[in-house]
Amino acid sequence: MKRGPTVLMVITAILFTLCGGVAGASSRWGKDYFPNTEVITQDGQKVHFYDDLIKGKIVLISFIFTSCTDLCPLTTARITQIVERIQDQIGKKIFVISITVDPENDTPEKLKTFADAFYKGPGWTFITGKPDEIRAINSKLGNKSDVATDHRNEIVLGNDSTGEWARNSPFADIENIELAIRDMDPAWREAYFAPATVLAPATANYQGLKVEREPGQILFKKICAPCHTVGVGDRIGPDLLDVTTRRDQQWLQRMIINPAKLRAEKDPTLAALDAKFKGVRMPNLGMSPTDTADLISYLSKISAEIADLRAQPEATHVHHHEDATAHHDHGSMDAKP
Ligand code: HEC
Numbered sequence: 001m002k003r004g005p006t007v008l009m010v011i012t013a014i015l016f017t018l019c020g021g022v023a024g025a026s027s028r029w030g031k032d033y034f035p036n037t038e039v040i041t042q043d044g045q046k047v048h049f050y051d052d053l054i055k056g057k058i059v060l061i062s063f064i065f066t067s068c069t070d071l072c073p074l075t076t077a078r079i080t081q082i083v084e085r086i087q088d089q090i091g092k093k094i095f096v097i098s099i100t101v102d103p104e105n106d107t108p109e110k111l112k113t114f115a116d117a118f119y120k121g122p123g124w125t126f127i128t129g130k131p132d133e134i135r136a137i138n139s140k141l142g143n144k145s146d147v148a149t150d151h152r153n154e155i156v157l158g159n160d161s162t163g164e165w166a167r168n169s170p171f172a173d174i175e176n177i178e179l180a181i182r183d184m185d186p187a188w189r190e191a192y193f194a195p196a197t198v199l200a201p202a203t204a205n206y207q208g209l210k211v212e213r214e215p216g217q218i219l220f221k222k223i224c225a226p227c228h229t230v231g232v233g234d235r236i237g238p239d240l241l242d243v244t245t246r247r248d249q250q251w252l253q254r255m256i257i258n259p260a261k262l263r264a265e266k267d268p269t270l271a272a273l274d275a276k277f278k279g280v281r282m283p284n285l286g287m288s289p290t291d292t293a294d295l296i297s298y299l300s301k302i303s304a305e306i307a308d309l310r311a312q313p314e315a316t317h318v319h320h321h322e323d324a325t326a327h328h329d330h331g332s333m334d335a336k337p
Contacts, residue, residue, distance in 0.1 A: 029140075029158065029163065029165050030160065030163055031050060031055070033140065034049060034050040034054055034137070034140055035049055035050065035133065035136050035137055035140065036048050036049055036050040036051055037049055037129070037130075037133040037136070037137070038129065038133075039053075039127040039128065039129040039133070039134065039137070040108050040127065040128055040129050041108065041111075041125050041126065041127055042108055042111040042112040042114075042115045042125070042126040042127075043108070043112065044108045044109075044112075047125075047127075049127075049137055053095065053097055053125060053127070054097075054158075054160050055160055056160055056161055057093070057094075057095050057159075057160055057161075058089075058093050058094045058095070058157075058158070058159045058160075058161075058181065058184045058185055059094070059095050059096070059097055059156075059157070059158050059159075059160070060079065060082070060094065060095075060096045060097070060155055060156075060157055060181055061096075061097045061098075061099065061141060061155060061156040061157075061158070062075060062076065062079055062096070062097075062098045062099070062155045062156075062170065063098070063099055063100075063101050063138065063141075063143050063153075063154075064076055064098050064099070064100060064101070064114070064126075065100055065101050065102035065105070065106055066100070066102070066105075066106050066110045066111060066113070066114040067102070067105065068283075069260055069281065069283055069284055070283045070284050070285070070286075071153050071283070073227075073236075073280055073281065073282075073283045074170075074223065074226060074227075074283055074285070075153060075155070075170040075171075076098065076114075076118050077118060077226030077227045077236050078170040078171065078174065078177075078226045079096060079098075079118075079124075079155070079170060080118045080119050080226065080236065081174050081225075081226055082174060082177050082178055082181065083096060083119055083121075083123070083124060085174065085175075085178045086178060086181065086182065089182070089185075090121070090122070090123035090124070091121070091122035091123025091124075092123070093185060094123070094181060094182075094184075094185075095123050095124070095125070096123060096124040096125070097124075097125050097126075097127065098115075098124070098125070098126045098127070099126075099127050099134065099137060099138060099141070099143075100126070100127065100128045100134060101138060101143060103128050103129060103130070103131040103134040103135070104131055106128045107128065108128060111126040111127075111128055112126075113278065113279040114126065114279050114280070115279075116278075116279055117236060117277070117278060117279030117280035118236055118280065141156050142154070142156070142167070153169070153170065153171075154167050154168065154169060154170075155167070155168050155169070155170050155177075156168075157180055157181050157184055158184065159184040159185065162184070162186060164184060166180070168180055171222070214294070214297070214298045214301065215294040215298075216291075216294035216295045216296070216297050216298025216299070217298050217302075219287075219291055219294060219295055219298075220295060220298055220299075223285055223287075224240075224295070227280075227282075228240045229241075230299065230302050230303065230306065231302075231303075231306045234277075236277075236280055237277060237280070237282060238273065238276075238277065240299055240303075241303050241306060242303045242307075243299060243303075244296055244299050244300040244303060245300075245303070247269070249296075251267075251269065252296060253289070253292050253293075253296070255270070255282070256285075256287050256292045256295060256296070257287055257288075257289065257292055258284055259281065259282040259283070259284060260281075260284050263281070
């Protein structure tokens with residue numbers, strides 16, 4: 001039933017080849033390179049691809065299709081994490097463009113429902129349009145396959161003003177992708193690498209991650225945290241605090257291993273969740289029974305830890321479980337001189 005490698009294998013392969021950030025050669029693409037054809041946004045607006053979306057901008061481009069049940073919801077959720085960290089620039093200098101690889105089926109309405117599940121704010125445009133023209137744009141960005149499920153799980157970063165373009169992986173460390181996109185801005189580069197700020201602890205917030213502590217924690221941070229928090233509220237998916245006590249153990253295993261199967265069986269619990277979380281479905285992420293056991297053990301432990309913390313007097317609960325929640329509201333990397 002499943003074509004090709006599992007999601008986890010894909011992610012692992014990407015991580016191996018891209019380990020640590022910017023990858024691939026940059027090239028000089030500009031006005032004469034990109035089609036300037038008319039495309040349609042998730043809001044039904046007609047815009048010109050080059051003039052309105054690329055010209056003079058710094059962009060992060062991703063490739064999606066809304067009926068995708070494995071990687072695209074995860075890559076899109078990872079981009080949400082990036083967007084949350086570049087709030088100072090998103091819609092100003094930096095713009096995100098998600099291009100459908102399935103223009104026959106992805107209407108603006110479908111794109112809108114999908115888009116709203118991940119981000120509601122300025123600076124992120126989802127586009128579809130005439131199939132041939134959308135395919136021509138995809139092809140210019142290195143996405144040449146005609147089959148939606150074969151599309152590349154890469155993102156493209158570029159600055160039209162400087163002509164710098166590069167490929168990156170949505171599965172690289174979020175902080176590295178953030179740096180890579182900010183690095184497309186010469187003004188930021190200058191400020192960030194100025195002698196006075198070189199020692200600024202821009203990533204200090206992320207060094208305390210005790211990721212080795214639990215095998216389930218590493219998986220959670222990489223694969224689940226883009227959509228879920230533990231104890232910080234619903235995100236793209238539900239808050240998983242106490243989910244191990246709220247739900248039946250076997251149901252939980254099945255939900256993590258193969259939510260699509262559970263959905264096909266019209267499981268009532270999942271149907272209720274589907275009704276609440278519109279536009280996005282928990283993807284099949286290729287978790288093995290061992291991965292799943294690790295994840296459940298981690299979720300159970302972190303929930304207990306949070307319960308303990310909450311039972312303690314006020315003063316002690318300072319951002320203790322941030323890595324587990326991946327709710328990086330402190331993501332400011334602005335290196336002020
Ligand atoms: C792309 C977003 C996304 C990713 C990635 C994701 N989930 Fe989900 N998850 C959801 C959504 C959305 C739901 C709500 C059910 C639905 O509509 O599919 C959900 C539901 C769940 C539930 C049921 C929650 C409840 O209240 O009963 C569990 C458990 C869960 N996810 C665990 C995980 C784990 C573990 C991972 C990582 C291996 C993960 N999810 C990755 C989006 C995601």
